[in-house]
Amino acid sequence: MTQTNAPYVVGIAGSSGSGKTFFLNSFLNHFAPHEVALISQDDYYIPANTKTREENKLYNFDLPTAIDRAAFFRDIETLVDGRTIFRKEYTFNNPALKPKLLETRAAPILIIEGLFIFYYEEVNALLNHRIFLHAEEEIALQRRLKRDLVERGYNDEDVRYKWVNHVMPAYRQYLLPYRDLCDRIIINNTDDPAPLVAIIDEISTELRTKVF
Structure with a gap:
């Protein structure tokens, strides 16, 4: 079944280690599944074996060209049109993980998240509200180290190399220039979740007033 009205589209982006995952999970918990849809840029990475390795044998995933931009936008348009999309889960090139088939149904609120969502003009043009x-x-580096070392099994040297040579250059070039154009800038330098939760509560209430 398709919805008749276009969704209210919210773009959420931030640097690695800024707390996007916690923000998104907490935000989604404020809504029933039929009220909100989430589409993530991370599910549109072009497979690593199609990329050129650097001299240290690492791939650079922090480039706009690392994403299947056309497929990402096509699926966004499908959700905006009120139709369901199906997409294989991205498993961070871990051969031990079998990717799930993700089903995303259209909803009155559409969340688009990812590093390049403001840089991709066609995506940015669809956004009604932008959160940075x-x-x-x-602080962000320490969070990245904790995540990549513990959850993804990377070694410390690789994580730090990527941070200096991939992550921060991409953030400065493709995301930071759009910060002051966003509707809301959220500073998240504490590991105490309470301030972030309070902001999420506020945003969720505002959205309910606008959309429902």
Whole structure:
């Protein structure tokens, strides 16, 4: 079944380690499944084996060209048109993980998240509301180290190399220039979730007033 009205589209972006995952999970918990849809840029990475390795044998995923931009936008348009999309889950090139088939149904609120969503003009043009999450660089790095070392099994040297040569250059070039154009800038430098939860509560209430 398709919905008749276009959704209210919210774009959420932030640096690695800014707290996007916690923000998104907490935000989605404020709505029933039929009220909100989420589409993530991370599910549109072009397979690693199609990329050129650097001299240290690492791939650079922090480039706009690392994403299947056409497929990402096509699926966004499908959701905006009120139709369901199906997409294989991205498993961070972990051969031990079998990707799930993700089903995303159209909903009155559509959340688009990813590093390049403001840089991709065709995506940015669809956004009704833009949210930018920010954390100080050292805090963000420590969060990235904790995540990649523990959850993804990377080693410390690789994580730090990617941070300096991939993550921060991409953030400065493709996301930071759009910060002041966003409707809301959220500073998340604390590991205490309470301030972020309060902001999420506020945004959720505002959205309910606008959309429902």
